[in-house]
Amino acid sequence: MSASQQEIGSTELAHDVASGMFDKILAMSMSESGEVPAWLVATQQVATAGSDVHKQILEFKEALIKYGKTHGDLEDMADIASFGINDFLSAHELPMLDAMMELRESNGSEAAIAEVKRQATAFQQFISTDPLIRWLDSPPTEIGNSTTIVTTLGGALSALIGAL
């Protein structure tokens, strides 16, 4: 079991774990001196995109509750925000982040690059086909908020796959 899998076993929310890992990857990338390898830059972009997307999801949940309050539909919208939009990314995101950490720790070993590529491809594929993400990126206009998961995170992943 990897470090992140152990962490997720605790009460901590998956997206918090993911955010923490994004931050860590960013910090590691930024602290590099001299010429930054391409794989490190690419992972850094994914990390930024990941953090942005998580912020968007939180904002979307807030917008849902706000909509519920103003339209007499609070119970359903709160339920959706609490239970319906949880951890849908982590099944792909955490293994990919694990692989990215491993890549950093191995200082760009071939095996680690291949693994990141594999995980990122699976993640990218998931993002581009998952119906839940489609709903979040193109929600009913009444809600007044939307995410850009496919373009932001999916795009960064595509760039990462291309760079590796």
Next chain:
Amino acid sequence: MSLEGFKAFFNKRSNNVKLFGERSAKVHSALIDLELQLQAWLSEAEKTKTKSTHDLRAQLFEPEVAELTRQSQHLKAFGKRKPGDAWVKQAALLKSIEKLSSRIEAERSIPYTESVNGFACTILDYSLVPQLSNATWVNTDACQITVTALVPKEFAEDTEAGSGGVMLYALTQSAAADAVAPYRERAAKMVSDLSKKIEATFTGRTASTMVTTEERNALVEDMNTLNRKLHAMAEEAADVALSTISAHVNELKNKQPEARKNWIFRFVKKLILGIASLGVNIARLVVSSGADVFAYVGGVKAIIAISSEVYDAFKSAQLVHTQLKKNINELAAQLVPLQGDLKSQTKAGAKEIGAKLLGGLGLTPGFISLFLTTCGGTADNLALFRSKLCAINVKCSKMLTKVYKALDGVAAVKNDPQSNHEALATIPLLERLIDKLLKSIVALQATVSGFTLEAIEADVVLKNYCDAYGSIIPASKEQENFGIGDVMSIFSLATGIDKCFGNPCTDAVVDVVKSAAEEVKQAVAA
């Protein structure tokens, strides 16, 4: 996109997540109940027995409880990631908890003292056991009873048949021989004293001289007194031996943590406890009812014969885990190159893919042979292990026949108008004890019979797998080109283990077959 569509989509998802949470809570609560049940049972046992016996019993379920707890903790995290699969896991976990729960209940019904004392008695060095050959009398070498030759056979049958001596002898031959040595010395002296007394009584008399009734009664009384003393000493020594054996088991556990997890290790442990229970039931029957019934059921000889089979199996089963794990890793490696082949196959070739996949998974005669070999440490040991289990099964059947004969005998006494009051008074106790013995034998037989399933049963198991997971395995025996007979063997082995314990072995096999079926389905769909 419409708000209705949005709500319908997300309401369904949030309801599912909530439902998952509720079921998770159910799993946790069932687990807590299970632990409470186990604790209650153990503290019940602790009231009457020493710490060492308590530990022994605790060990029986400790690995399962730990595994269930681990699974339950993992489930929460897993559920967040893959709710669909987690539901299946939840259901399986609940099922495992229920299964373990009923096993604990069943175990609870075995009298505590009997299992524990019997356990001590059956950890023997069986290489010496054949010396204990006479079912009627305690062996002359063991406790230096030299009276057998001097006492007419009919007198011997009136005594309590030396069950205390038998028990003590068993302990002196156990892994705890050193701890029991002082008891043995005391017993040897007591036996020797009686022997000298008997010798003195009969010395100088010719063979044709009749033994008087008074002499006979005095002799029987002496023998019974001695036996009672030996029996009491044996009970005491059993506790001493048990502590030593418990320490021995713990040492083994520490040295071989892998072995402890091993299903064969636990299976054999279960067998030993089963045999122990059988042995003690026989001894009690003898003590309470005299030698007639003892002779009927084959007495110590039968127990020793069965136990020695298990002991050999036990010895051979200690080597298994690492090798088996290695094989599984190798199988995983074999699977990788197979993916490409799978994708190039057509639906019409599904059976061929199935056969090939089974080959890739290693479910070939070669693998089966390797698997079974590693189960037993070496090929010879494995053959021994399985043949021993078969032998136990056969011996159990023979004992059952004898027990039924004994029951007939009891019924005859019961229905005989000539039976005196004394004989009739013993019948209820006798019936109760025989019934317990019967249950012990049946339980033991059930434990081993899983390993000797008839082909027809294996066939049914196989068919069920085919029905459930797609026809990747031809149900017909005609298609033996990839070792269908051997596949059946592995299923029968796994099912047998499952029958005994609900063990992970079956799960492992199911997983292999299930994933194989899944691969085939995907390939066909592609």
